[in-house]
Amino acid sequence: MIKEKINFLEMDRISLEKFFLSIGEKSFRAMQIMKWIYFHYCDDFKLMTDIKSSLRFYLDSIATISAPKIVERKNSFDGTIKWKMRLYDSKEIETVFIPEKTRGTICVSSQVGCLLGCKFCATSMNGFKRNLKTSEIVGQIWRIKKIIDTQKNMIKNVVFMGMGEPLLNLKNLISSIRIISDNFGFSISKKKITVSTVGIPFAIKKLSENVDVSLAFSLHAPTNNLRNKIxxxxxxxxxxxxxxxxxxxxxxxxxxxxxxxxxxVMIDGINDTIQHARQLVKCINKTPNKINLIPLNRINNLKYSFTRSKEKNIFIFQRFLIDKGFVTTVRNSRGEDIHAACGQLIGKIYKK
Ligand code: SF4
Structure with a gap:
């Protein structure tokens, strides 16, 4: 039986150090390899010239550096880019890059599909297929940085706001964050890594015991009655x-x-009245927060016919919150024309 090769994108620095020690090498090899992978975007052991040739040959026989493959790229008029990537089992995910003037944000997926079925989101329309491996999460960033970022180092923020609920893939989320924030990995400040969740309390606790990142809570409704519905x-x-x-x-x-x-998310007639804003204030006033209002993005084939709140109502809602002392911004929807905006990522079903 042919033994499957180890994928180095699965391993954080500590696991790599352990691996090298286990094959009789010094632990510094881990940093050497990571430098090749994450600084030079090199996935060919033969090219890693500062590593002795016998080790390169051995690594080539037992290991690989393998990221998801890009199968489609879409460019938005506003500069946003969406990639569709194919995984080893032919499943597909989507990853988005949102550029600003001097920096950019990459929005990664953590699952194929989603189990949770939020009523305003396209991702779960095709059901849940599986969790992404660490190498498939890290590999999304690796692919994109290799294409667009090797010189400019534009990608300063990573947000787990793509397909799936990241806290339901906790183990691989944590190991990915370790690689993303490692100085020998992508070296992105933990403050600039945001995990967005609909709220899985036991997993939030576990996350905080393991890594220090920023958190976004998809609240979307100020009362349990309304939130249960969406x-x-x-x-x-x-x-x-x-x-x-x-x-x-x-x-x-x-x-x-x-x-x-x-x-x-601002949904017309559902959660966008002054009464809702009042309830929201009451709901979150004991939690240090900043509020991000997200005008609902257009989603085809949704079972529920939700529409975006009227601009005037979003403004009134925001004004009310600001007057109550809450930092409140309205998200500038990016990439909506290529279905790359919040709630629009869907992977393979979008083809249908
Ligand atoms: S909003 Fe997030 S948790 Fe809800 S269905 Fe979409 S991907 Fe899943």
Whole structure:
């Protein structure tokens, strides 16, 4: 039986060090290899010229550096780029790059599809297929940086806001974050890595015990009654249990003045009245936060016919929150024309 090769994109620095020690090499080889992978974007052991040739030959026989393959690229008029990537088992995911003037954000997927079925989101329309491996999460960034970022080093932010609920893929999320933030990995500040979740309290606790990152909470409704209707998982983990775990997360964080980003999608006539804004204030006033209002993006074939809140209502909603002392921004929707915006990522089903 042919033994499957080890994929080095699966391994953080500590696991790589252990690996090299286990084959009778010194642990510094881990940093040497990581430099080739994450600084030079090299996936060919034969080209790693500062490593002795016998070791290169051996690594080539037992290991690989293998990221998902790009199968499609779409460019938005606003500069946003969306890639469709194919995994080893032919499943597909989507990854988005959102450029600003001097920096950029990469939005990565953590699962193929999603189990949670939020009513305003396209990702779960095709059901849940599987969790992504660490190499498939890290590999999305590796591919994109290799294409667009080797010179300019533009990618300063990583957000787990692509396909899937990252906290339901906790083990691989944590090991990916370790590689993304490692100085010999992508070297992205932990403050600039944001995990967005609909709220899985036990996983929020585990996350804070393992890594220090920024958190975004997809609240989207200020009462359990309403939230149950648009985010079914709320029936299991209600708003107060989520906020209590988020408060603990913030207290445990080493990041100064840590706040959670409250994400609130604006849906016409559903959650966008002044009454809702009042309820929202009451709901989150004990949690250090900043609020990000997200005008609902257009999604084809959704079972529910939600539409985006009117601009005037978004403005009134925002004004109310600002007057109450909350930092409140309205997200500038990027990449909507190529279905790369929030809630639009879907992977393979989009072809149908
Ligand atoms: S919003 Fe997030 S958790 Fe909800 S269905 Fe979409 S991907 Fe899943």
């Amino acid at each position: 985010i079914p998982i709320n029936k299991k983990y209600d708003i107060s249990s989520c906020l209590s775990s988020i408060n603990k997360f913030l207290r445990n964080s080493n990041i100064k003045n840590k706040k959670v980003t409250i994400e609130y």
